[in-house]
Amino acid sequence: MVSDENILEAFRNSDDEGYRILMDVYGNYVYTIVTDKVRGMASEQDKEECIADIFIETARECREHGFKINSLKAVITVISKRRATDLFRKLGALKRNTEDIDDYSDKLTEPVTPENISEKRSEKTALWAEVIKLGKPDSDILILQYFYCRTAGDIAKLLKMTTAAVNKRSQRAREKLKKVLCEKEVC
16 A cells, blocks of 8 residues: 555655556546546546646645645545536536527427428538638637537637637627528528
8 A cells, every 4th residue: 555655755756656656546536536526517538637637736736835745635635626616617607508409309300301301401501601601710619619529628729719708709609690590591
């Protein structure tokens, strides 16, 4: 069994070795805390990023206190719970800003006929044309969100914007798109 003092000593000698031992000892523990908090909301990638942030913040805390920590488990528990709660809030906010597919479930049960296929193709073409007409960066944001399933954070990094700006522009673009399509009776 590796003690907290052994982990702290490993960090004093080498960050890589310290991280390796810290993750070996506390990896499952941290994963359990994060998964329990964001169950059903977060992807594995979201959880992995959160866990990596937890280990980085734990090492930073240890450095700030000169590696004189009484209980590494206590430190990592507090950081894990805070970071998991932050992720939970972030994902909850994202969920509130997206539309639910159940709202459209009645449209998904239409029979497949050549007329329906042609109509859908026409609607998709009209939708694509209107998305492009929105101009940049709004069209880029919608394309990345809905065709490439990218998160607002990823899009913000790609377009050199803040996540809040991406979310707001996406919301406004969808509202414009809905208005235009309803006027053309495509919605």
